[in-house]
Amino acid sequence: MSEAITAPETLDDEAVLLVGHGSRREKSNEQVRDLAVELEGRLGIPVDAAFLELAEPAIDEAIAGLARAVSQVSVVHLSLFAASHVKNDVPLAVEQAREAHPELTINNGAHLGVHPALLDLLDDRAAAVEAELGVDREEDDVAAVVCARGSSDPDANADVHKLARLLYEGREFSRVEASFIGVTEPLLDDTLHDIAKTRPDAVVVIPYMLGDGVLTGRIKDGAREFDEEYPYVDAAPGEPLGTDTRLLDVLGDRWQEARTGSVEMSCDTCKYKVELDGYEEDQGGARAMLRALTHQAEHADRENVDDDPHVHDAPEKHVAVCTNQTCAQDGAPAVLERLRQAARDSDQCDARITRSSCLGRCGEGPMVAVYPDGVWYGGVEDEDAAEIVSSHLDRDRIVSELVDQTL
Template sequence: MTEKLGLMICGHGSRNKGAVKQFARLAEGLRKRFPQWPVEYGYLEFANPVIHDGLNKLHEQGCTHVLAVPGMLFAAGHAKNDIPSVLNTYQAQHPDMKITYGRELAVDVRMVHAAGARIQEALDAAASDVPRHETLLMVVGRGASDPDANSNVAKITRLLWEGMGFGWAETCYSGVTFPLVTPGLEHAAKLGYKRIIVFPYFLFTGVLVQRIYTAADGVAERYPNIEFIKAGYLNDHPQVIDTMADRVQEILQGANVMNCQMCKYREQVLGFEAEVGLAQESHHHHVEGLGAEAECKLCEEFCTGACEAKVKAAAHHHHDHSHDHSHDGGHDHSHDAKDHSHDHSGDHGHHHHPYPHADHPLGPKSMETGIKK
């Protein structure tokens, strides 16, 4: 029988309508790159269609081999665990359709070019002309309990710093790990630079990006002699779509290799030794399909941050402040969905291995309780 290929783009999902629309535009960009195949997309939670729905559409169109790629910047819990868990469950129910899983966007020269373009757009729109060597770049990552994913943000920072010639550069995170945006910017403001560029290394808009900008405004008020510039996030930059298209080609070429050398579930990563070999569990099954029910009703496409109180309350349920449920277990080097082994027995509640630095004075828990170093 002739194989019929299909492409599935897997996202996390957002309560923000703007973020959902932006992800859909990214998917449309992939449809244009692969017009010979059916292309569908879906989310883990908070938005429709869910991944299961997209796979159903591909199945109905007669696809026998689905190439599934995560619309994720780095490989933390969602890319390593939650998406493969959904794919494995679906393939077990549809043995006539093979699903092969691709890797995340990762550290890639095209992603660095896309990030550089967003930063340059902010510089071009600035009211004053400050030399690069008198400018500090602050790259803000999402933040995860996976040190490998966090370290990749720092690598992006260095590539942008050296590539664009800024006087200094720092990295901070929107949640889960440390330093958070406010303490990170407070530290940066003391280094003596005339301008600070705040760049969210995020794919799409939403409450996390708005939280970053709000934090930047707050620090800027305390340091009126420093010019603060807020750069835009990546969005559907052509280089981002190029990178995702390349991830699809990697699957077909057999070069689909996820970075497992520094994975805390496979190696004795400093400070995370207790997590080697932990079994994988996914907890997204109970929220899959939350679309209109979960959608934020407090703002339209532009997130105003009005839902911050609700997000903080939900953080106690999600164990962090960014909806990044990075409680993933070990993952296999092979990339057929069936080869990412997951335990689907037992409770799929929110079980997170304790983050070893949860009480760090620059981290989420300490910031919330008012602990100061």
């Protein structure tokens, strides 16, 4: 387990934003807020809570509030795995917040992921069920099932299997299986029936969920139905992760990674960066961010503006410059600044120019993507910036010799 994380005394001007999904069940939202309070006590710096949907405040509102008090915000994800919310939705909100608050440094952290503290927590959840059933894994044949939500992202699903295997290693379970309550296979019902063929003494079903919501309820119901169907096997569900203090160990680590620029993601198995069999048509990551920005701009730039006080004028074009590691090393920050300067000097340019996370063309950058045109420029140097602005942004003339791809 990680050691307790405390903030250095020099971080009076820093805050943390803990981002949860959001739920129609206020109890689930309160869990996020409770964790934010506990994390603030652990770190010794302000920690606010925000939500992606279904609850308030939204990320942009929370960051706007923090921007009045601090100069640096580290976004920490209260997400178990890296699926679309972690790879698309939160990065988009962070990019928009950076544009709205250029004076504020915003660090985007990682999801909870696979962490020793979570394995320790899962082990305790399993032990509580064993005590309830009156079995001992060192003496009895006890199988365990780690049941997660299930995702359309193979990288996220693979992490469930990794957790299950790590829970098995070094412990006395006869077997530990990964399963899902929906979206992908193996489904919980199929996994339990498969385990029943080996006739264990007991089966422990651990909901790999943060809260005790609808999906957790389905997992618990599935375990109880299995117990009734197979009288020769004792089975029972455990409790979700909840607000156990070991989550603070993980969140503290993710905060440290975010603020020191050492966030690690599984880029080699990310369907948005590499072509994985069966996922070739999926669009996500920075591409999804850019498409979402374009959609928002089109939605905002509609007729009868005076009738909608929430509408704002949208720029004609959005330009994203990849500032991920390889592009940054090749001069992307200079390209970004030259593009912005050339746009400011132009009387015709109507474009928003922002930094982007990885565009999936590592080694071919710096990459510059222009939307809604769907034109990506590769190998851009800072002296190319003026031509991109004067030709493409001012006069809609693509700079053909710089084109990497079109979407």
